[in-house]
Amino acid sequence: MRSMPAAPSPSKAERTRSTLQHAALARFLEHGVEATSIAEIAADAGVTERTFYRHFPSKQHVLFADYDARLGWFRQALFLRPPGEPVTTSVRIAVESFPYDAALHQIAVLRSNQLEQELVQAHIKTVQAEFSREIAQFLLDRTGAAPASDEAYQISITAQCVAAVMFTATETWFARGDLDVQELSRLVDLGLRSLKSGIA
Amino acid sequence: MRSMPAAPSPSKAERTRSTLQHAALARFLEHGVEATSIAEIAADAGVTERTFYRHFPSKQHVLFADYDARLGWFRQALFLRPPGEPVTTSVRIAVESFPYDAALHQIAVLRSNQLEQELVQAHIKTVQAEFSREIAQFLLDRTGAAPASDEAYQISITAQCVAAVMFTATETWFARGDLDVQELSRLVDLGLRSLKSGIA
DNA sequence: CATGAAAATGTCAACGGTGACAAAATATGT
DNA sequence: ACATATTTTGTCACCGTTGACATTTTCATG
Numbered sequence: 001m002r003s004m005p006a007a008p009s010p011s012k013a014e015r016t017r018s019t020l021q022h023a024a025l026a027r028f029l030e031h032g033v034e035a036t037s038i039a040e041i042a043a044d045a046g047v048t049e050r051t052f053y054r055h056f057p058s059k060q061h062v063l064f065a066d067y068d069a070r071l072g073w074f075r076q077a078l079f080l081r082p083p084g085e086p087v088t089t090s091v092r093i094a095v096e097s098f099p100y101d102a103a104l105h106q107i108a109v110l111r112s113n114q115l116e117q118e119l120v121q122a123h124i125k126t127v128q129a130e131f132s133r134e135i136a137q138f139l140l141d142r143t144g145a146a147p148a149s150d151e152a153y154q155i156s157i158t159a160q161c162v163a164a165v166m167f168t169a170t171e172t173w174f175a176r177g178d179l180d181v182q183e184l185s186r187l188v189d190l191g192l193r194s195l196k197s198g199i200a
Numbered sequence: 201m202r203s204m205p206a207a208p209s210p211s212k213a214e215r216t217r218s219t220l221q222h223a224a225l226a227r228f229l230e231h232g233v234e235a236t237s238i239a240e241i242a243a244d245a246g247v248t249e250r251t252f253y254r255h256f257p258s259k260q261h262v263l264f265a266d267y268d269a270r271l272g273w274f275r276q277a278l279f280l281r282p283p284g285e286p287v288t289t290s291v292r293i294a295v296e297s298f299p300y301d302a303a304l305h306q307i308a309v310l311r312s313n314q315l316e317q318e319l320v321q322a323h324i325k326t327v328q329a330e331f332s333r334e335i336a337q338f339l340l341d342r343t344g345a346a347p348a349s350d351e352a353y354q355i356s357i358t359a360q361c362v363a364a365v366m367f368t369a370t371e372t373w374f375a376r377g378d379l380d381v382q383e384l385s386r387l388v389d390l391g392l393r394s395l396k397s398g399i400a
Numbered sequence: 401c402a403t404g405a406a407a408a409t410g411t412c413a414a415c416g417g418t419g420a421c422a423a424a425a426t427a428t429g430t
Numbered sequence: 431a432c433a434t435a436t437t438t439t440g441t442c443a444c445c446g447t448t449g450a451c452a453t454t455t456t457c458a459t460g
Contacts, residue, residue, distance in 0.1 A: 012426075013438065037415065048440055053417065125325050150390060153372045157365055157391050158399050164360035172353045190350060191357050198398035199358045212456070213408065237445060248410055253447065 017055040019045045024062040033059065060123040071130055074098060078138045087142050091135060092192055095166060100184050124167065132163035165191035217255040219245045224262040233259065260323040271330055274298060278338045287342050291335060292392055295366055300384050328367045335359035365391035 023044035027036040038059060042049045056062050077097060081090035136159035145151040169187040173179070223244035227236040238259060242249045256262050277297060281290035336359035345351040369387040373379070 011437085016438080038417085039415080049416090050418090050441080051439055054439075057417090059416075125329065129325060148372075148376050150387075153368065153387060154391070154394050156368045156372065157361075157394065160364035160368060161357075161361045161395075161399055164364065165357055168353065168356045168360060172348075172356065176348050187350075187353060191354070194354050194357065195361070195399045199361055199395045211407085216408080238447085239445080249446090250411080250448090251409055254409075257447095259446075 013055070016045070016047060016051065020047070020052055020055055021062055021065060024056075024059075028063070033063070064123065064127065067127060070099070071127075071134065074131065075134055075138075078134070083142070087139055088196070090142070091138070091162060095162065095192065096185065096188060098166070100170065100181065128163050128167045131166060132160045135159035135162050161195055162192070165195060213255070216245070216247060216251065220247070220252055220255055221262055221265060224256075224259075228263070233263070264323060264327065267327060270299070271327075271334065274331065275334055275338075278334070283342070287339055288396070290342070291338070291362060295362065295392065296385065296388060298366070300370065300381065300388075324367065328363050331366060332360045332363035335362050361395055362392070365395060 020041060024036070024041045027040060027044065036059075038049050038052050041062075042052045045052075056065070074094060077094040078090060081093065136156050139145075139155045139159060140147075140152060143151070143155065145155055165188060169184060169191055173184045173187055176183075220241060224236070224241045227240060227244065236259075238249050238252050241262075242252045245252075256265070274294060277294040278290060281293065336356050339345075339355045339359060340347075340352060343351070343355065345355055365388065369384060369391055373384045373387055376383075
């Protein structure tokens with residue numbers, strides 16, 4: 001086969017990965033996530049089951065394929081805030097400038113397909129934990145809190161609470177059905193403000 | 201075999217369950233959780249793997265065997281608070297009167313055995329979510345917040361934050377090593393107070 | 401004690417996921 | 431074009447978990 005002209009021809013791995021992703025999403029949409037087996041996806045893509053796992057750590061990850069990138073984006077957004085700025089502001093801005101609309105399209109597709117709650121929910125918890133760690137790390141770095149100190153403890157709690165706001169907001173937003181990004185922003189803001197002013 | 205005299209002789213299922221639990225914990229302590237396979241546990245107990253899963257929903261659950269009971273205890277503690285009382289007080293008292301010492305003995309054993317973090321951590325997240333739901337339900341009932349309202353949303357966040365305090369407190373407590381129950385209570389109290397006064 | 405329903409367990413097959421190692425495909429330098 | 435190192439994929443074996451169905455054990459009742 002002749003080599004492609006200019007385009008940095010995707011490596012075989014990249015092609016395989018893409019083929020797998022398309023095969024998976026196609027079946028997911030048609031039959032649902034649980035009803036689709038890795039064997040079927042692999043067969044559609046013309047590879048072995050084992051190869052699937054060389055490109056995606058789990059079935060869930062095909063759906064959340066670009067979440068890692070977004071987590072990196074979030075870390076970057078935190079990191080780029082000026083050092084002098086109050087950390088609360090830094091976190092608020094990073095959270096509020098998160099591209100929810102792009103991130104949530106995949107999940108919207110899922111919701112439309114009924115069921116799958118437990119499966120997806122479990123994965124959401126993992127993602128939430130990652131965001132929580134990310135925020136905690138940022139706060140620890142910026143405040144220079146001593147490890148194992150009460151201050152570090154309170155920072156851990158803070159991080160988990162902020163992550164809880166992010167995810168409860170999107171959850172509530174979905175549950176209500178009216179998918180307006182403005183409304184999502186309002187919920188995030190409302191949640192963060194209620195954290196700041198104290199929980200009653 | 202002769203029947204036992206007085207004691208309400210445990211049913212066969214109860215005996216099997218107990219045998220499995222002991223076999224599992226013995227192996228867990230000696231070789232660690234991950235290094236112990238269900239097949240081994242079942243063999244030690246003289247039953248099939250399938251039977252193991254008839255008594256415990258997962259390997260993790262053998263460790264957290266009585267967590268369900270404690271969750272029930274917690275729900276009861278919440279429920280028993282007088283209806284007139286401010287819900288914040290109800291939750292605080294229920295959380296603070298939780299028998300952490302008894303609950304955490306099993307986890308202490310684990311920590312001593314190194315590794316296993318991811319596995320156990322994942323299960324902790326699940327348990328935390330259950331507590332969170334429990335608290336949220338209580339708050340929703342007591343306040344009569346309309347579903348899908350902003351108030352209900354904020355209650356969801358509150359519940360997750362309180363649960364985060366409970367678990368971050370025990371985690372921090374463990375990490376510090378000085379296993380004094382007084383200190384654990386102090387951490388819980390500190391966390392709850394910082395929630396109340398607002399997160400900075 | 402016999403009998404039959406209900407409970408407990410065994411058997412079998414399947415799926416999701418992972419490690420170890422072998423085989424094949426690809427890229428690279430000569 | 432050739433030889434070689436590197437990537438990519440296949441093969442195999444295993445573990446955790448679950449559903450469906452068959453078999454055995456237990457237990458109440460006649």
